[in-house]
Amino acid sequence: MNHIYKHRPQFNSVKLFNEWIILFIITVVLFLASCTAKPDQMAAAAPPPVLPVTTVSTGEQETFVDYPAAIQGTTDVEIRPQISGTIDRILVNEGQLVSKGQLLLQISELPFKAQLNNAKAALQAAQSAVLNAQLEVDKLTPLVQSKVVSDFQLKTAKTTYQIALANVEQAKANVNSAQINLGYTQIKAPSSGYIGRLPKKQGSLVSPSDPEALTQLSDVNQVYAYFSLAETDFINFNAKYEGNSVADRIKHLPAVSLVLADQSVYPVKGKIDMINGQFDKTTGSITLRAVFANSKGLLRSGNTGKIRLGLSHDNTMLIPQSATVEMQDKIFVFAVGKDNKVNKVAIAIDGKSGTNYLIKDGLKSGDQIVLSGLDKLQDGQLIQPDKKGEKIAQLISKN
Structure with missing residues (x-):
């Protein structure tokens, strides 16, 4: 009996320990189940966004497609001297707007006036020689008819007369040439436009063979914007607009816009008026030209921009x-x-x-x-x- 009594407390403690283990496991399972259920419940409760x-x-x-463009004036020419001489006067300033025919520079006239006077004197001498030759012919004609002198002398006189007439024509040509050269001393504007730089100054010696021009003149009342289309773009371009020929297709082309270097759009619409006749072999592109009115002078020759083509879909x-x-x-x-x-x-x-x-x-x-x-x-x-x-x-x- 004593043996049984001594081991009874040990049996109760083991049983109690097992019960605690079972209770702990149940608690853990319930806790994990509650944790996994909460996100599902939260997701179900969240409304759709x-x-x-x-x-x-x-x-x-x-849609719009932009193509890089180079801008030039309708008249964009170099002003060069036609004769050699010294600049006597410069009558315009750089950047000045000039009119067609306005005097720009004056080359010294003195040597060319002297050449003209010499040519006129030579003309007078030639004309006098004609008169002398005519007198000789008139004198010999009746003598030949009377058989006083030989016919050979009359033929010689007539030949001299013809040579004198030719000398007169040559002298007249020399006078005209001298007058033209004298006129070249006045360098005038071939069209209205803006004057470029004037690298030569008063007193400078100029010549037609000079590598640098006297100045440049740009007529920018209207400007041309040149841009290029690749071959595939040009095929799509032709397919988009109706027309049996290039000239006919140009008539149906819509107006185009010019985007300037600062990304602003030029306020005046332009019109495509030229399509080049062939592709550039080196670039595989074809050049088109659009013309823009520029009455306010906002655009200048040498500007760059982008031609914006609109395509309807x-x-x-x-x-x-x-x-x-x-x-x-x-x-x-x-x-x-x-x-x-x-x-x-x-x-x-x-x-x-x-x-x-x-x-x-x-x-x-x-x-x-x-x-x-x-x-x-x-x-x-x-x-x-x-x-x-x-x-x-x-x-x-x-x-």
């Missing part, structure tokens, strides 16, 4: 670039289904218009797409569409 949505529709859209869709995501060289949008779940859809781009994409394939009229918040979306996620996106899309498309 509210995102702006717009409906895609087809219509006529216009019928039955096309326009969406903001901000409503797209790019992954692995592909562009996607999130289309909204009838159950308000989004699907990632790949689209094909036909071009750009400002900050918008023209859609070639992947969407159809009536489809709804998400405008923003794309970085947090997943394929198949449920959203709550916000129709305010329609107004947002309209504002973006206008910009």
